[in-house]
Amino acid sequence: MNVPPELQAYRKAGLIGRDDIAAAALLVDMARRDGGGEPGLLAWVGMCLALQTVRDGHTCVDLSRIGAWAGNLDPAAVHAPRWPAAPAEWVEQLREAGPLVGLPGDRKPFILDEHRLYLARARAEEDAIANAIRARAATGTIHILLGGPGTGKTTRVAEDLIGRLRPLPATDPGPTFALAAPTGKAAARMAEVLRERCQAAGAPAAVIARVTAAPTLTVHRLLGYDPRRGNTFAYRDGNPLPYDLVIVDEASMLSSTMMHHLLAALRPDGELRLVGDPDQLASVDAGTVLGDIAASELRAGDAGLLDGRIERLTRVHRTESQHILDLAQAIRGGDAAAAFAILAAGAADVVWLDPGSRTAVDGAVDEATRHAVALQAAARAGEPRAALEAKGRLQVVCAHRDGPLGVAGWNARIEQRLGIRSPDAWYSGRPVMVTRNNRGLNLSNGDVGVVVPRDDRREAVFGMPEAPRAVPVSRLEDVETVHAITIHKSQGSEYEHAIVALPEKPSRIVTRELLYTGVTRARDKVTVIGSRAVIEAAITTPIRRATGLADRLARP
Numbered sequence: 001m002n003v004p005p006e007l008q009a010y011r012k013a014g015l016i017g018r019d020d021i022a023a024a025a026l027l028v029d030m031a032r033r034d035g036g037g038e039p040g041l042l043a044w045v046g047m048c049l050a051l052q053t054v055r056d057g058h059t060c061v062d063l064s065r066i067g068a069w070a071g072n073l074d075p076a077a078v079h080a081p082r083w084p085a086a087p088a089e090w091v092e093q094l095r096e097a098g099p100l101v102g103l104p105g106d107r108k109p110f111i112l113d114e115h116r117l118y119l120a121r122a123r124a125e126e127d128a129i130a131n132a133i134r135a136r137a138a139t140g141t142i143h144i145l146l147g148g149p150g151t152g153k154t155t156r157v158a159e160d161l162i163g164r165l166r167p168l169p170a171t172d173p174g175p176t177f178a179l180a181a182p183t184g185k186a187a188a189r190m191a192e193v194l195r196e197r198c199q200a201a202g203a204p205a206a207v208i209a210r211v212t213a214a215p216t217l218t219v220h221r222l223l224g225y226d227p228r229r230g231n232t233f234a235y236r237d238g239n240p241l242p243y244d245l246v247i248v249d250e251a252s253m254l255s256s257t258m259m260h261h262l263l264a265a266l267r268p269d270g271e272l273r274l275v276g277d278p279d280q281l282a283s284v285d286a287g288t289v290l291g292d293i294a295a296s297e298l299r300a301g302d303a304g305l306l307d308g309r310i311e312r313l314t315r316v317h318r319t320e321s322q323h324i325l326d327l328a329q330a331i332r333g334g335d336a337a338a339a340f341a342i343l344a345a346g347a348a349d350v351v352w353l354d355p356g357s358r359t360a361v362d363g364a365v366d367e368a369t370r371h372a373v374a375l376q377a378a379a380r381a382g383e384p385r386a387a388l389e390a391k392g393r394l395q396v397v398c399a400h401r402d403g404p405l406g407v408a409g410w411n412a413r414i415e416q417r418l419g420i421r422s423p424d425a426w427y428s429g430r431p432v433m434v435t436r437n438n439r440g441l442n443l444s445n446g447d448v449g450v451v452v453p454r455d456d457r458r459e460a461v462f463g464m465p466e467a468p469r470a471v472p473v474s475r476l477e478d479v480e481t482v483h484a485i486t487i488h489k490s491q492g493s494e495y496e497h498a499i500v501a502l503p504e505k506p507s508r509i510v511t512r513e514l515l516y517t518g519v520t521r522a523r524d525k526v527t528v529i530g531s532r533a534v535i536e537a538a539i540t541t542p543i544r545r546a547t548g549l550a551d552r553l554a555r556p
Contacts, residue, residue, distance in 0.1 A: 191216040223235045379453070431483060
C-alpha cells in the first residue's frame with residue numbers, strides 16, 4: 001500500500017483511522033491505474049477525513065473549520081506536518097486530485113462543494129433532501145412543528161387531525177394517515193399520547209376511532225425496510241407510500257439517509273408533518289436534518305423558502321416541575337451560571353449529586369434499587385399493566401455505556417443488590433430492551449418490556465400499560481437489561497424521575513444536547529450526578545456536526 005508516510009502521524013494523533021487510510025489508498029491505486037496523478041498530502045488527509053465523516057456524524061468535511069478537526073493536536077509532538085487552519089491550501093490540493101475529487105454534478109468518489117468535501121453519496125443525499133423540501137414547501141405539502149418539552153406539540157397535532165376529521169360524514173373515510181417515529185418506543189408513545197389529547201379535546205368517538213386505527217410504525221417499518229432484500233425499502237421513488245399524510249414524531253433522531261428515503265417514498269401530493277425538538281440529540285448516524293431545517297429558517301428569516309411552513313411552539317404548558325423546565329432552558333441556552341444556580345438551589349425536584357461522594361452515589365443506587373424491588377413486586381403479582389406503569393416511574397439514564405457511572409456499572413450494582421447472580425437470568429421484574437428489530441414478534445429496536453410470570457412460564461410484556469402485549473421469553477433473542485440505559489436510547493421516553501449519570505471526567509460525547517436530552521426525560525424529578533467541571537463542559541460544548549443542508553435551505 002503506497003501511501004505518504006506522513007499520514008501515520010495523523011493516524012497516531014487520532015485524526016484519521018487505519019481503515020480510512022486503507023480505503024483512500026485503494027481509491028488512489030485505482031486512479032493511478034487510470035493514469036491519475038499523485039495526490040498531495042493534504043488531499044490524502046482530506047479524503048481520509050471524508051471517509052471518516054459518517055462515523056463522526058458529519059455529512060461532509062467543512063474546510064472553513066478544518067482546525068476543529070485537529071483539536072489539541074501538537075504537530076511537533078507527533079512529528080506531523082503543519083495543520084493549516086485556512087481552507088485555501090486544502091481546496092487547492094483537492095482540486096488537483098482530479099480523478100478522485102470532482103465538483104457538484106461530477107461522478108467521482110469525492111465531491112468538493114465550495115469549502116465542503118463530501119463522499120459522493122452523502123452529497124447526493126443532501127442535495128436530494130434539499131430539493132425535496134424545497135419542492136414540498138412550494139406546494140404546501142410539508143409542515144415542521146418544533147418545540148421543547150411541555151410545549152404541546154402532540155396537542156397541536158391532535159388539533160390538526162380533529163380539524164381534518166371532525167367535519168367529515170361517517171361514510172367518508174377521510175384522509176389516510178400513518179404515525180411514525182425513529183424507534184418503536186417513541187412511535188407507541190406518540191400514538192397513546194395523541195389518543196389522550198384527542199379525548200381531552202372532546203373529539204367525537206368516530207375521530208378517536210380513526211386516530212386509534214392509524215398505523216403506528218417505526219420509520220424503517222413504514223418504508224418497508226427488509227435487510228433480506230439487500231437493505232432496501234419497499235416504498236421508494238416509483239412505489240410511494242399509500243398515505244395522504246405521514247406524521248413523524250421525534251424527527252430530530254432522523255439521519256440524513258433516513259430522511260432521504262422518507263422524502264423519496266412520499267406521494268407527490270402526500271403531506272409530511274415533522275414533529276420534534278431540534279435541541280435534542282440528533283441521530284446516532286450522520287446528519288442533523290431537523291436542526292438544519294430550524295437553523296435555515298433563522299438564517300433566512302422571512303425570505304426563506306420554509307417561511308410559513310415551520311411552526312415553533314415556545315409556551316410551556318406542563319407545570320409538574322418548573323425547576324426542571326428552567327434547568328432545561330438554561331442548558332439549551334448555554335447558560336452554565338443559570339444552570340448551576342438551579343442545580344444548587346436544593347429544590348426537591350432538581351437534585352445535584354457529586355460523583356466523588358460515595359455516600360451520595362450509594363443513595364442514588366439505593367433509590368434505583370428500591371424502584372427495581374417495586375418493579376419485581378408488581379411483576380410477581382402477575383399484573384402486566386402495573387409492571388409497565390412501575391417501569392415508567394424511575395429510570396437511570398447514562399452518558400456512557402461503560403465505566404462505574406455507565407450503563408454496565410449501574411445495571412451490575414442494582415442486580416447485585418437484588419441478589420441476581422446471572423446477568424441473563426429471566427427473573428420477574430427484569431426490565432429489558434429489544435436491541436434488534438424482530439419482524440416475527442412485531443418488536444422494534446428500542447422497545448422496552450418487563451418480565452412477568454405466567455402460569456408455568458415467563459413472559460415479557462411490552463407496549464403501553466393500557467394495552468400490554470405479552471411475548472414468551474423463550475422467543476426473545478436480542479435484549480439487554482435496562483435498569484439503566486444510555487441517554488441516546490432514552491429519547492422518545494418520559495419518566496416521573498430520571499437519574500442522569502455523567503462520567504467522572506469530561507468526555508467529547510457529553511455535550512449540551514446530551515445533557516439537555518437527559519434532563520428533559522424527567523417529568524416530576526431529575527437527579528443529576530456529575531461534577532461541576534463535567535456539567536460546565538457539557539453546557540458549553542454544543543454538537544457541531546458539519547453539514548451543508550442549512551445553508552442550502554436558507555438560499556432563496
